Amino acid sequence: MGIPVLYTIRSAQVRWVPNLVAVVSIAGTVAVFVSMLALASGFRATLVASGSAQNALVRRAGSTAEVESVLTIEEVRTIQDAPGIARDDQGPQVSPEALVIVARPLRQTGTDANVQLRGVSPRVWAVRPNVRIVAGRAFTPGLPEVIVGKHAARAYQGTELGSTLRFGGTAWKVVGIFDAGGTAFDSEIWCDAVLLNQAFQRPAQIFQSVTVRLVSPDAFSSFKDALTADPRLRVQVDREIDYYRKNSQAVTRMIEILGTLVAFIMGIGAVFAGLNTMYSALSARVREVAVLRALGFGALSVLGAFLLEALLIAAIGGLAGLFLVLPLNGWTTSTINWQTFSHLSFAFRVTPRLAFEGFFFALGIGFLGGLPPAWRAARWPVARALREL
Amino acid sequence: MVRLDGQGQGLIQVRGLDKVYRRGSEVIHVLQGLNLDVDAGEFVAFMGPSGSGKTTLLNLLGGLDRPSAGRIIVDGVDITRLSNSELARWRARHVGFVFQTFNLIPVLTAFQNVELPLLLTRLSRAERRQRVEAALRLVGLADRMKHYPRELSGGQEQRVAIARAIVTDPTFLLCDEPTGDLDRRSAEEILDLLVALHREFGKTILLVTHDMRAAERAPVVLHLDKGVLVEARGGVGV
Numbered sequence: 001m002g003i004p005v006l007y008t009i010r011s012a013q014v015r016w017v018p019n020l021v022a023v024v025s026i027a028g029t030v031a032v033f034v035s036m037l038a039l040a041s042g043f044r045a046t047l048v049a050s051g052s053a054q055n056a057l058v059r060r061a062g063s064t065a066e067v068e069s070v071l072t073i074e075e076v077r078t079i080q081d082a083p084g085i086a087r088d089d090q091g092p093q094v095s096p097e098a099l100v101i102v103a104r105p106l107r108q109t110g111t112d113a114n115v116q117l118r119g120v121s122p123r124v125w126a127v128r129p130n131v132r133i134v135a136g137r138a139f140t141p142g143l144p145e146v147i148v149g150k151h152a153a154r155a156y157q158g159t160e161l162g163s164t165l166r167f168g169g170t171a172w173k174v175v176g177i178f179d180a181g182g183t184a185f186d187s188e189i190w191c192d193a194v195l196l197n198q199a200f201q202r203p204a205q206i207f208q209s210v211t212v213r214l215v216s217p218d219a220f221s222s223f224k225d226a227l228t229a230d231p232r233l234r235v236q237v238d239r240e241i242d243y244y245r246k247n248s249q250a251v252t253r254m255i256e257i258l259g260t261l262v263a264f265i266m267g268i269g270a271v272f273a274g275l276n277t278m279y280s281a282l283s284a285r286v287r288e289v290a291v292l293r294a295l296g297f298g299a300l301s302v303l304g305a306f307l308l309e310a311l312l313i314a315a316i317g318g319l320a321g322l323f324l325v326l327p328l329n330g331w332t333t334s335t336i337n338w339q340t341f342s343h344l345s346f347a348f349r350v351t352p353r354l355a356f357e358g359f360f361f362a363l364g365i366g367f368l369g370g371l372p373p374a375w376r377a378a379r380w381p382v383a384r385a386l387r388e389l
Numbered sequence: 390m391v392r393l394d395g396q397g398q399g400l401i402q403v404r405g406l407d408k409v410y411r412r413g414s415e416v417i418h419v420l421q422g423l424n425l426d427v428d429a430g431e432f433v434a435f436m437g438p439s440g441s442g443k444t445t446l447l448n449l450l451g452g453l454d455r456p457s458a459g460r461i462i463v464d465g466v467d468i469t470r471l472s473n474s475e476l477a478r479w480r481a482r483h484v485g486f487v488f489q490t491f492n493l494i495p496v497l498t499a500f501q502n503v504e505l506p507l508l509l510t511r512l513s514r515a516e517r518r519q520r521v522e523a524a525l526r527l528v529g530l531a532d533r534m535k536h537y538p539r540e541l542s543g544g545q546e547q548r549v550a551i552a553r554a555i556v557t558d559p560t561f562l563l564c565d566e567p568t569g570d571l572d573r574r575s576a577e578e579i580l581d582l583l584v585a586l587h588r589e590f591g592k593t594i595l596l597v598t599h600d601m602r603a604a605e606r607a608p609v610v611l612h613l614d615k616g617v618l619v620e621a622r623g624g625v626g627v
Contacts (some may be wrong), residue, residue: 004508222606235619291492294453295506295553296481298474383454386488 003297003305011285012218012309018277019313022369025273026317026362029266031324034358036259038348040252040327043335046346047248050183051241053217054086055127058210058227061234066209067099071235073205078233082226084219085212086126093126093213098193100200104111104156106343113343115152118185119193119207125212131185136161136176141192144199147176149186151345155334159189168199184244187334187345202232211240252333267365274369280311282373289377290385301365303378311363314385318362322355390428390607393618397426400560400593401450406459408445408616420446421616423459427561430595432587441613443597444565450595451484451540451563452476464560481509485554489566491546493538493553499525500534503552510557524552528582544575551582561593568603580606583610 012019039356053058058079060070071079076096086093098119103112122141125131139145148159165172172191180186197204214220217239224237238246282289289302329350334343390397393405403425410417419442427433435443449461450455452468461468463483471479486492493502503524507517511602527530528548538546547567554562570578584606586592596607604610609617 002508004497004501004505006501007494008495015498105516286492286493287492289493291486291488292478292505293477294451294486296477296479296509298477300474381454383448386453386492387444 002301003292005308008309008312010306011281012312015277015281015284018280022270022273022277022313023320025270026314026365027320027324029263029270029356029365030318030321030362031244032094032266032324033259033263033361034322035328035348036255036262037357038325038350039333039355040187040255040259041188041354042327042346042349043255043344044245044248044252046182046344047184047244048241049244050185051183051239052128052130052242053241054210054214054238055242056214056220056223057237057238057240058212059208059238061236063236066097066243067101069208071096071207071210073207073284075233075235076207076210078230079210079212079227079235082223082230084211084226086215088126089124090123093123095124095127095211096193096207097124097198097211098202098206099208100168100196104158104159104165106155107157108155110157111158115156115343116188117146117196118188118190119196120190121193124190124211127211128180128185131178131180133176134179135268136174139175139191141194142171142195144170145175146172146189146191147178148174149188149190150177150179151186151332151334152189153177154332155187155343155345159348161164165189168196168201170195172201173262173270180378182347184346185298185343187343206217229286238350263361269360270365271369274310274314274366275372277313278306278370278373279376281309282306282377286380286385289380290382293380294386299378303374306374306377307367307370310374311366314362314369317366318359321362322350326350327360390426391431391433392426393424393610393611395424395426397428399426399431400429400464401425401427401595402460402462403450404460404462405541406446406449406461407457408442408449408454409457414536419616420449420456423616423618425611425618427593429560429593430587430591431609432583432592432596432607433609433611434596434598434604434621435611435613436598436601436604437613439599443613446613447563447565447595447597452480452487478509481506481557483560485557485559485562485569487547487550487554487562487564489569491538491550491570493546493549495538498535498537499530499541499549499552500540502549503556506553506557507561520556521552525549527555528552542575543571544578547571547575547579548582551579551586555586555592561595564594564596566598566600567596568598568600576600576603 025181062071080092080094100117101114104115106113116158139147153159159174161174163174214223220239227233227235227237330347332345332347334345403423404421406423408420410419429441449456456469468479500521503521504517525534528551530548568579582602583594587594598604
């Protein structure tokens with residue numbers, strides 16, 4: 001049996017003031033690390049959730065984003081006839097959509113920010129069944145009316161129900177607020193696609209993309225094959241969920257790299273805090289260590305006890321950091337989506353996996369901060385240490 | 390029987406023991422060619438001025454330090470040839486230490502301090518408890534088991550340290566100035582306890598002390614001066 005854990009715990013308790021410094025340092029580092037990853041995770045989740053595995057997104061071949069694509073009405077009609085598309089009594093569940101980026105002042109700062117204006121077809125409700133009106137009503141096709149996503153309604157000035165928005169030389173009445181389940185659509189404003197093209201003096205029969213509801217997720221391959229094999233079309237077809245996943249990569253990667261870099265730098269500081277704490281703990285307990293060695297506890301036992309103490313402090317720091325960051329879970333913020341250059345609202349997402357990563361990050365700091373002092377304690381000459389005051 | 394001629398076959402056999410310290414270019418010979426034989430059940434006091442090498446000798450006999458030359462054989466085992474981990478195991482089994490400053494672990498109770506050496510044995514929890522209680526009873530502190538060192542007097546702390554030293558029933562006890570930090574009355578109590586351990590339980594005790602009164606309680610007194618055992622009193626075969 002090694003040195004009792006009780007000794008480690010009580011020793012850590014006795015030196016609570018310097019240990020608290022290390023705990024705070026590690027907690028801060030873990031909080032920053034986890035919050036940055038939660039930011040990336042929330043951004044990714046928001047975009048990925050925007051897509052459905054049962055939906056396909058059709059764009060012109062070569063366009064990396066929806067806004068870069070152009071599809072004509074003839075192409076839309078060809079797409080509607082493809083196999084695998086879900087149909088109901090109103091026909092195929094297909095929504096040709098037009099996109100425009102417009103600037104609206106933000107409520108918080110009063111400065112302009114880009115918002116994505118999506119012109120949709122009346123079939124959009126069949127294609128995106130997860131979107132529902134939570135206040136007011138849906139826009140009437142052919143009328144200059146808009147419905148506003150719940151995050152956009154919170155973020156932009158003049159988006160209240162009943163108010164009028166001006167863009168493209170047209171006054172648009174806000175007739176409804178919709179909830180898209182925390183997806184990217186919640187940051188958009190929707191209107192009739194035909195009217196949108198007219199308002200912005202674009203050719204009437206031009207769209208950016210076509211979103212299609214498939215009979216099942218398995219129908220995607222046959223649908224895609226049919227479109228890509230059709231000589232009348234030059235399109236690329238993605239599963240909607242994959243499109244949004246790819247869409248999220250640039251920003252999430254940047255946040256993850258930045259977060260990891262910041263956490264790494266803070267981690268170095270926390271390791272030094274740990275080293276300082278454990279070296280001072282060691283210098284205060286030179287004789288205790290010597291006595292334990294004299295009684296017959298081996299160098300490995302001493303090393304284990306000191307390392308355990310460092311890990312204990314780190315674990316407390318890690319848990320404190322997670323405790324600090326947990327209230328962020330679900331907290332909504334916004335950033336520019338680099339694919340659309342529009343503001344995207346999303347919620348921090350502290351997942352169990354991130355919590356584990358944060359906790360093990362803390363233990364890593366504890367290990368690196370505790371190992372050198374523990375190693376030194378284990379190798380101290382016993383006779384000399386017994387003479388230390 | 391205690392012998393200084395290196396011809397004995399005692400429990401503890403020290404042969405040609407040298408200990409040299411280097412401080413920069415200076416070489417300090419703390420022990421020089423020391424021979425010693427101590428039979429089981431002896432109570433030997435080592436006296437000598439500061440720097441004479443008493444504590445160094447004790448540390449070497451206890452396997453806490455390594456000699457520059459010579460051999461130390463305890464119960465047939467040459468401890469100078471043991472590896473560090475073997476030496477740690479040997480100390481746990483054969484040596485009970487009593488230090489001047491008690492050296493109890495402040496965050497553990499008297500019971501837990503005494504139990505520490507037993508954690509290195511294969512005894513069950515119940516057996517450990519039985520042994521700890523017996524050791525604390527023997528030193529008169531059965532009612533102080535749950536007290537922390539800061540809640541005990543100096544004399545009581547030293548008695549806990551003695552209980553810790555004897556709880557594994559080691560081959561011998563090494564006591565380094567055990568009364569050095571105590572008042573007269575507490576010192577007498579500790580010496581009474583050591584004498585009782587020697588007389589009633591046949592413990593082999595090696596005691597280092599400055600205090601003549603403490604040394605007088607040991608049947609055999611050896612004087613160490615400049616690294617050499619130069620004088621003896623008691624039942625010594627030279």
